[in-house]
Amino acid sequence: MNQAVIHIHPSGPLLALVGNPNCGKTALFNLLTGSRQKVANYAGVTVERKEGRFITPAGKSLRVLDLPGAYSLYPRSPDERVTCDVLFGRAIGEKRPDLVVCVVDATNLRRNLRLALAIKRLGLPCVVALNMADLAESRGIKIDPVALAVELGLPVVSTVAIKRSGVESLLELFDDQAVWRASTPVSASHSNESDHVAVRHILQRLDLDDVIPHTASDRIDRVVLHPVVGPVLLALVLFLVFQAVFAWAETPMTLIKDVTTSLSDTVSALLPDMWFRSLIVDGVIAGAGGVLVFLPQIVILYFFILVLEESGYLPRAAFLLDRVMGSVGLSGRSFIPLLSSFACAIPGIMAARTIANRRDRLVTIMIAPMMTCSARLPVYALLIGAFIPQRELWGMMELQGLILLGLYFAGIFGAMAVAWVLKRFTSAGREVRPLMMELPSYHLPTVRNIAIGIWQRISIFIKRVGGIILFLTILLWFLASFPGAPDGATGAAIEYSFAGMLGKALALVFEPIGFNWQISIALVPGLAAREVAVSALGTVYALSATGDAAVQALAPLIADQWSLATALSLLAWYVFVPQCLATLAAVKRETGGWTMPAIMAGYLFALAYVASFIAYRVALTMGAG
């Protein structure tokens, strides 16, 4: 047995929960461990690793690993590979489990028992949790755990993962020393065929061989998957999710911003005017506020995703959208992450975890920042307000609104084009990936599972992404503050800082796309977040006003000093540019390294530059210089 390296929890026997996808394994895990869970990634792969701890009735403390769902011990995805590697004791940095709890869906023994037989052959001590026993009973499936235990040669207990009392018999089983002793390992040769025959014989002997139709789920599916009603319902659901992420989050986000501002004011009043005050106020407090401000959207989006996932609707939505997304080489699962990226790419990128296929997930993450997020709106509003005349077109459309709509579509078109190119010109894109997606029976979501799920997203975001965002905000503050303006300087202080020097150097690079040095400087602190560019412009133009007043003052100023071509170029820039370090930090976390964020930044900057160049040159040719 491989017991060499053990992470995180160093002591106590290790249990592993194994089961088919959708067997209620994670609900069982949540019930056993409650909030005592640690979420991380398995070594070297971006597969989520959930470990928890619980106490048995006899007071024994146990560690439990929630292994990714698998249909067999022949892996077809990185997730299933982890499950196999851990069970075979060859996963890097993982201890081979001391006891395997094979979770089987009592309503679907035909498929689930095959995995139980395969696991039994591994020779690890194994018990079977007959999960969703209540649901099976309500469908008229009566399973005798004792008889099943005799057939399988493994201890079997019934569990109901949605209520506390449902796992008592399982907990008692862990106190029985006998279950921790391994049966003799049977030959390792895998035989799917014979497992299938064995399961059929077991079910025949237990009189469970009849296929019971799931009438309730089928009735719902007749509506949800209806050719006309289904898509309409889906559109309503998507609209609700988008509306919630976009609109409901606004009040808490404003609140967080207000609290940050008032905290800054309070601290400013307390500290003397020196670099240290600026560090605390503009660096630390602004940075922390910049992290927390994403939370409302993440919480709301994850609430909806978890409810949709738990209820069983999410795979149906993916089914309905499969054809549409398939045209650019993605699957229906990519839709919700991309939709939520219109509010903010960060929750969208985190939501890409619901995409099982690794390649699809990566492509979704890579194109998500092109969806027009709400942080672009202040920039668009400033530029459109200053440069695009308020004019009615054909008596029904507003020119300003039309330009804004055009910017949204430019982002969508860009994202679809990139996805299509990746489908067309990469080997992974051309290979046909099967759908083979289970549509589980509908369930009522439980508050516990939703709450634990949301809490895990929040803590991952704050711990893994928050730190990077905070660090980068402080770094940008440093660049924009040092060195200070020399005595007798006439321009804004930022001009003389590292950010100013960098901006002036960048002005050479940006000259062909029509950006002046003021814009180039503002883009440097604007890396913190897209909307920061507006206030940074205010700083560069040495405006005393801040916030909305700055926009009011800025609009006539830039309308006077910039050409229309420059404004259009900057609009095109903001459609594509990854001017959001928080997004790159989230990508780093979700892809497990700096490679993907580096590629993303590279290709999006290149795309932005090309788009701006075209916009600028075309505008110049048409006399907008």
Next chain:
Amino acid sequence: MNNVENTLSVNFGATLDLASIGHALIVHDVLAPHAAPEWARWLEEIGFVVGEQVMLMARGLPGGDPLVVRVGQSTFALRRAEAACVRIASTNPVHDERGPV
């Protein structure tokens, strides 16, 4: 069950993607395309084993793709190309001459 194999392999090569909605059928065998030989095993793992009961539940829009398929007690979404790997037989071998559709 043995009759099924005989009648079917001789009479027709009907596949699951062409079945009509709501007809109870059984899996005759699973044949993977040359480009994706692993599909046969994958389909078997999710329940498409010889003799298992299957039924086409719904077709997606547009173009009747993907499909919703009941296999044993589970429901799966399959693309047409995947369902085409599953050759089917009618549940009642006696009436096989008329075909499953």
